[in-house]
Amino acid sequence: MTMSNTGGRRRPPTIHDVAREAGVSRGTVSRVLNGGHYVSPAAQEAVNAAIRRTGYVVNRHARSLITGRSDSVGFLLTEPQERFFEDPNFNVLLRGCTQALAAHDIPLLLMLAGTEDERRRITRYITAGHVDGVLLVSSHFGDPVAEELREAGVPLVACGKPIGLGSKVSYVAADDRDGARDMVRHLLSLGRRRVGVVTGPLDTPGGVERLAGYKEVLAEAGIEIDEQLVVSGDYSRASGEAGAERLLAQAPDLDAVFVASDLMAQGVLTALEHAGRRVPQDVAVGGFDDSPAAVAARPELTTIRQPWDRISAEMVRVLLAQIGGEDPAAVILPTELVRREST
Amino acid sequence: MTMSNTGGRRRPPTIHDVAREAGVSRGTVSRVLNGGHYVSPAAQEAVNAAIRRTGYVVNRHARSLITGRSDSVGFLLTEPQERFFEDPNFNVLLRGCTQALAAHDIPLLLMLAGTEDERRRITRYITAGHVDGVLLVSSHFGDPVAEELREAGVPLVACGKPIGLGSKVSYVAADDRDGARDMVRHLLSLGRRRVGVVTGPLDTPGGVERLAGYKEVLAEAGIEIDEQLVVSGDYSRASGEAGAERLLAQAPDLDAVFVASDLMAQGVLTALEHAGRRVPQDVAVGGFDDSPAAVAARPELTTIRQPWDRISAEMVRVLLAQIGGEDPAAVILPTELVRREST
DNA sequence: TTTGATTCTGTGAACGCTCCCAGAGACTGG
């Protein structure tokens, strides 16, 4: 049982208290706190004991004031807010990043920049140096916040390849194109030939790359691309439903759909159900993400798993490296086909 | 276009720079920054202009060092992690709190205390004063973190009535009991008489209160409580499915189920489908939460809407008040029945 | 022993801000 704040809120112990308790100077305590170089074993031990006895915790504000670092990072979301809490992937990512940072004792600041006002406020906050770096979740073309941060020289790691920015910005992404290829190959292997696609927004890498994978595989299989079989959504459930309705109208003979997100795939299932098509007998449906939505769907979705746990871990690793002075880096991680009931 | 950090990362302007630029003293600038009391209009204007010209942003570390406040609050999750990203309610809550805090220019630190190690680390962090207060999302009985924080005198607002803690802790909650009453009355109004219930964990207020509402209404309607019609889940989808299977086995004649969460209700729908029962014709199903899961379900769920936007706003309001020195407070907010396809 | 490096320790300066106090000036009321 360590001594603690019994009763009225007392002033917490400072580095002075520890130094006095250990019979050494502030400097020595500080050295112990920061790696223990140039400290004798005896002093080391005395200081550690004193820290335990006093219940000392470093005051990060004082430290930050002089080091200029804040020892915290921001998790910045510049998407419109609805997307955030509708898309299960964000949660997994957020959780993964929080945990990976916690291992380094670095708190995560959640930042939502939905409106123009918020954008300005947050940009100010970040460029003022209140976080050491930013994990960016936004892949839309020409994001003004991302651009500003990059210009200000703030360490930055994006989730997914940021289209608009120069090549000088780090990112971690799943191999979208390869995942799409796997899925379309899978659909073809089931004997389907009229394979439709509901893409993501074409100003996002996920939108572009997954469509590219789709086209590549069809081309390789000697199937001509029918533009009637290609529609775009915005990753939302509703847009998936609308997209499928358009597909059914333009190409009633379709026998499979590759959907660029599980959430949109849910919408596709709804539309198919309304149209009286059975899944997978009449139309096979393939999703993307392997989010909780995939298991929630009826029938459960065959989908492409994005390795979110690894993505978040890599984002944190790359960001910390960059904060430590390393150069930006891009990391591409492999995906995996998960077969369920919808194909 | 304000002046900014063009080119190499320059030292950001300090309050001294602003003072010099405005031709006043640090003290005056500081007063302007903190509400502008006892400052002449002329000085006020000069300082504001200087701030704009220099692009000055207050250094929060320096401020915190002297005020002892950190001007940040923690959003603490002590549930096992899976629940976090499976339950859509958390997202809405997290988003609402972040935005409500942003309006006060207060950053939110996301904290996950899943393991024992994390719990200890986070408790230290918080009690060391690195956040001014904590928004707590955990309603399980006897949460050790919550108890420690309460003892340490950290301002605290829980989401949902915390069962284990004394009455001295603030909380904001939807009126669980009343919501449950509405739903069960609704089911009875449809002519159903064999109404089952899948409760939440009985060490959570949501579990206890919603069951209580169910029992009250049945009693008022003169219907005897049949314990065969009562099973418990843990708010997860899987537990809903298992619960419904048990209900079907114990009381095959049931014609309605009140489920204490939408996610569990999804599981119930799955089980009913497997058992060949039609919803709502054979069995009416009522959920709770009005989460995205309610609209995702097939058929779409009739449910009880929890006013999450108001809950998060109230949590922030009460927490800030408490940080400002006010006494703890409890806030109960009304719910609303949302009728969809499942009843 | 002397020299020079190497390891270890203590101490004054910052870091950028708010708090406090003293004092100047502008009013009021007697």
Added chain:
DNA sequence: CCAGTCTCTGGGAGCGTTCACAGAATCAAA
């Protein structure tokens, strides 16, 4: 016209750290 009160301003002190530097101790090599 002076005392009393209010508004407004400037500047010293200090918050709890790290950093730079100087000095002490230790040891090996000359």
